[in-house]
Amino acid sequence: MRIPKHIGIIPDGNRRWAEANKMTKEKGYECGIDPGLILFKLCKEVGIKELTYYGFTTDNTKRPAVERKAFTNSCISAVNLLSKEAAELLVIGDYESPMFPKELYTYTTRQTFGKGGIKVNFLVNYGWEWDLNSLKLADPAQKNITSHIKSFDVSRVDLIIRWGGRRRLSGFLPVQSVYSDFYVLDDYWPDFKPEHFYRALDWYNDQDVTLGG
Amino acid sequence: MRIPKHIGIIPDGNRRWAEANKMTKEKGYECGIDPGLILFKLCKEVGIKELTYYGFTTDNTKRPAVERKAFTNSCISAVNLLSKEAAELLVIGDYESPMFPKELYTYTTRQTFGKGGIKVNFLVNYGWEWDLNSLKLADPAQKNITSHIKSFDVSRVDLIIRWGGRRRLSGFLPVQSVYSDFYVLDDYWPDFKPEHFYRALDWYNDQDVTLGG
Numbered sequence: 001m002r003i004p005k006h007i008g009i010i011p012d013g014n015r016r017w018a019e020a021n022k023m024t025k026e027k028g029y030e031c032g033i034d035p036g037l038i039l040f041k042l043c044k045e046v047g048i049k050e051l052t053y054y055g056f057t058t059d060n061t062k063r064p065a066v067e068r069k070a071f072t073n074s075c076i077s078a079v080n081l082l083s084k085e086a087a088e089l090l091v092i093g094d095y096e097s098p099m100f101p102k103e104l105y106t107y108t109t110r111q112t113f114g115k116g117g118i119k120v121n122f123l124v125n126y127g128w129e130w131d132l133n134s135l136k137l138a139d140p141a142q143k144n145i146t147s148h149i150k151s152f153d154v155s156r157v158d159l160i161i162r163w164g165g166r167r168r169l170s171g172f173l174p175v176q177s178v179y180s181d182f183y184v185l186d187d188y189w190p191d192f193k194p195e196h197f198y199r200a201l202d203w204y205n206d207q208d209v210t211l212g213g
Numbered sequence: 214m215r216i217p218k219h220i221g222i223i224p225d226g227n228r229r230w231a232e233a234n235k236m237t238k239e240k241g242y243e244c245g246i247d248p249g250l251i252l253f254k255l256c257k258e259v260g261i262k263e264l265t266y267y268g269f270t271t272d273n274t275k276r277p278a279v280e281r282k283a284f285t286n287s288c289i290s291a292v293n294l295l296s297k298e299a300a301e302l303l304v305i306g307d308y309e310s311p312m313f314p315k316e317l318y319t320y321t322t323r324q325t326f327g328k329g330g331i332k333v334n335f336l337v338n339y340g341w342e343w344d345l346n347s348l349k350l351a352d353p354a355q356k357n358i359t360s361h362i363k364s365f366d367v368s369r370v371d372l373i374i375r376w377g378g379r380r381r382l383s384g385f386l387p388v389q390s391v392y393s394d395f396y397v398l399d400d401y402w403p404d405f406k407p408e409h410f411y412r413a414l415d416w417y418n419d420q421d422v423t424l425g426g
Binding site for chain 2: 177
């Protein structure tokens with residue numbers, strides 16, 4: 001079986017899940033924490049080398065404060081949980097903004113926990129424009145792009161899995177996603193089941209990698 | 214009905230269509246010319262303001278010469294056909310490379326034909342790295358990205374329609390595609406039917422635009 005090296009996760013549908021379950025919207029986020037850990041363990045089991053979670057974006061922070069606090073706290077909890085696992089953890093996003101939670105500063109340089117063995121990237125207060133803006137500091141004579149963006153330590157994504165039915169990237173790592181295969185599940189993220197992950201891997205196995213060739 | 218302002222077209226599957234029809238691969242491209250013109254006319258009818266075709270990329274030019282010549286010639290023919298319609302036409306791609314067809318130089322600044330009324334962008338020898346590389350010439354103090362890339366005259370894409378079943382962007386305008394809704398048809402591009410276009414519009418109508426908010 002052809003296993004992707006790097007999987008990107010867009011865990012969407014938390015608010016719609018909460019409303020469908022008669023809760024206020026912001027309650028959805030905390031129900032998305034456990035699925036993230038289960039998914040991490042599945043990735044380790046099948047030998048995924050790198051995993052990137054879409055936490056929240058600079059655009060997301062324009063939402064009502066009660067939601068902003070809820071998704072920020074859920075990201076803090078999720079990263080803290082992951083730091084108890086064997087992983088090489090990096091939190092990436094605009095940490096100069098007040099929207100970046102202080103609790104996660106320590107993860108903004110990659111840290112190895114336990115024996116490491118899998119790179120885990122967590123996008124927190126991430127913005128695609130923020131990411132690309134550092135290209136303006138690079139030498140135009142050098143054609144390379146990937147080593148000059150802020151997320152240079154995040155490699156090309158092979159497979160993106162999005163929950164919640166929307167077929168769009170929503171600003172997720174535009175450079176690393178240029179050749180990603182994109183799998184969308186209609187289920188909301190808090191309804192995550194291991195079966196979703198295996199279904200995405202099966203689908204990926206049937207794709208061919210051409211990189212434009 | 215909610216009509217997208219700007220549609221991106223990824224006309225994939227020409228080679229697979231040729232093989233399925235017992236032709237050599239490169240024969241598929243010329244059968245993709247007429248569908249492009251039909252689609253253009255449908256877009257005008259429903260009031261689309263901007264349309265971008267994915268012609269070929271710098272990566273595609275690494276394919277066998279017989280294929281490269283075939284898709285280059287098909288792009289030249291397609292652009293020439295479009296120049297006989299009322300449209301504001303721009304060909305965008307790395308025109309300093311020998312892979313860029315001389316016949317299309319004249320279109321590398323936007324030209325209005327007839328009464329104009331619809332912007333049509335045609336990507337020819339386009340490369341996402343080429344596009345982003347001009348950011349290295351911009352002032353880092355200015356946070357804006359879109360006005361500093363080479364494709365600055367191509368606006369945000371609302372809906373991307375891809376033929377040929379692959380669910381990936383393949384380097385298509387990474388900046389303008391950050392929030393695009395992505396509709397994939399399994400049919401190969403030379404099998405284009407107007408119904409495909411209407412099906413994509415119906416699907417788009419059911420999506421909501423949040424831009425991260």
